[in-house]
């Protein structure tokens with residue numbers, strides 16, 4: 275299962291694809307069972323140059339009956355920094371946030387599909 | 394404190410207006426992200442995990458109250474009400490919106506600040522000894538030279554597209570508080586035989602994937618030739634640096650592959666060809682810059698009765714004096730450290746409210762001056778001894794008086810995976826956990842000087858290679874793991890740390906630190922710091938302690 279994520283151009287916020295819209299909460303992200311559909315959608319997202327920066331697919335897993343990004347890095351993007359729990363999306367609280375916080379056992383820092391690191 | 398002249402002002406204003414237009418064009422879709430990214434990076438604007446990050450240059454780590462208040466206001470208005478000081482003595486704001494960035498640059502320009510060349514393959518913000526102008530052990534105020542380099546290097550057309558980023562640090566003191574040996578160019582002022590001042594020029598230091606300490610290519614360069622000699626170094630690097638391979642593009646790799654001697658020879662040949670007059674600073678300009686760095690000290694008694702009285706009745710204040718207050722060149726004054734290392738909080742983070750407190754203290758008690766050091770703390774450089782009790786009380790009330798400078802809880806940590814798009818693992822929670830374990834000030838004082846430095850990836854922004862204990866976050870089969878190194882130093886006795894053993898999972902790191910501290914306390918001989926004991930005993934006893942029960 276995959277989701278499609280990016281950072282919004284105007285403010286840099288981590289956002290997720292849902293039916294052509296970009297939403298800030300991971301629980302609202304559209305999930306793709308079919309890899310081919312996911313890739314086509316990624317291509318479509320990449321053409322939205324004035325809306326988002328650098329869209330990419332991520333792997334998702336189940337946590338507490340809800341979905342969570344597989345990678346720890348992506349969970350931090352979906353939550354906010356662990357040193358300032360009052361900042362970022364995690365401040366909103368809710369079951370979906372708790373599920374992301376409790377997700378474990380998965381890869382922690384990689385998991386982004388086709389990740390290339392540049393500095 | 395250097396004040397912009399009309400040329401500086403017009404230059405920064407032009408640049409800000411240019412960036413405003415570039416942002417508008419990007420938002421309107423007239424330029425692509427690929428075209429825009431290098432432009433925003435040249436203005437210090439990164440895109441990270443949660444938002445844009447703006448890295449604001451603090452040239453040679455010097456601030457005044459007006460600048461810090463402006464930073465506080467920007468952090469409150471455009472960010473989440475806090476900022477993060479880095480090992481490069483810059484300030485990072487981690488929650489910036491692209492559409493606000495031009496406005497922020499305009500506000501910065503009002504207080505003679507900018508974010509140019511805090512990123513990109515350029516000559517980055519120049520750093521200097523944070524004790525500059527306040528310490529008795531310096532030959533000159535290194536900021537005069539650092540400011541000259543700032544003016545010369547900012548948007549220098551020949552050096553705006555170097556093979557890779559380029560960092561210069563300057564000191565004029567025997568004690569190296571500017572980590573000059575881990576810089577692309579480290580400049581350390583020396584006095585020549587005839588009394589003339591010059592620089593020892595070190596080249597090719599740097600951490601990251603292939604760490605090196607700088608090599609001296611010239612023992613003594615008369616100060617007046619500084620800029621022409623830097624130009625010669627940059628030219629050789631610009632010509633031969635490895636543009637084909639990002640991992641080999643830093644000058645350290647060129648210096649290592651040619652050998653320092655051959656590299657130095659090429660620089661000398663380049664320098665011999667150049668018209669020095671054209672590049673070197675005229676005496677009049679040097680005098681203009683120098684005039685901005687001449688604080689007026691009062692004639693005071695070297696002993697303060699008020700301070701002695703306060704010390705006698707207050708153990709916490711006495712401890713603060715031992716660790717956070719340092720001798721000044723002017724009798725009756727002291728340098729006072731502002732600790733951004735409260736155990737349990739994020740190293741280098743400071744709230745807008747705290748910035749305002751420190752700005753007020755600088756204005757009232759420190760000749761309107763402030764410094765940032767690479768340990769991610771602040772310094773009030775010119776405090777009268779009589780005023781130290783009042784400064785301590787105000788800092789303590791704001792949570793900025795932890796008496797832990799250079800102790801085990803004074804930990805350097807980069808932003809790591811909590812913010813940074815390049816990270817492999819988190820750095821901040823590791824620092825928080827260790828500092829909390831050693832939060833007892835009596836215990837920390839017993840352990841004494843121990844510098845822990847943590848990076849969230851091999852880029853080494855947290856200087857882990859030169860920590861007495863270095864901690865590097867690595868990705869091991871998708872889990873956060875931490876590699877420990879021992880025996881590094883970034884000071885005049887610089888050395889690169891030695892690997893302790895296999896990487897440890899996050900929840901074992903603090904225990905390992907504690908085990909190594911126990912070994913040190915057991916093994917240490919009179920007056921030895923952790924580093925000294927390690928250098929005498931080698932890695933074996935530490936390794937045994939940490940890995941003993943792993944089998």
Ligand code: SF4
Pocket residue numbers: 807808809810813814815816817848849850851852853854855
């Ligand atoms: S060391 Fe790595 S993780 Fe830390 S700030 Fe630098 S690039 Fe980011």
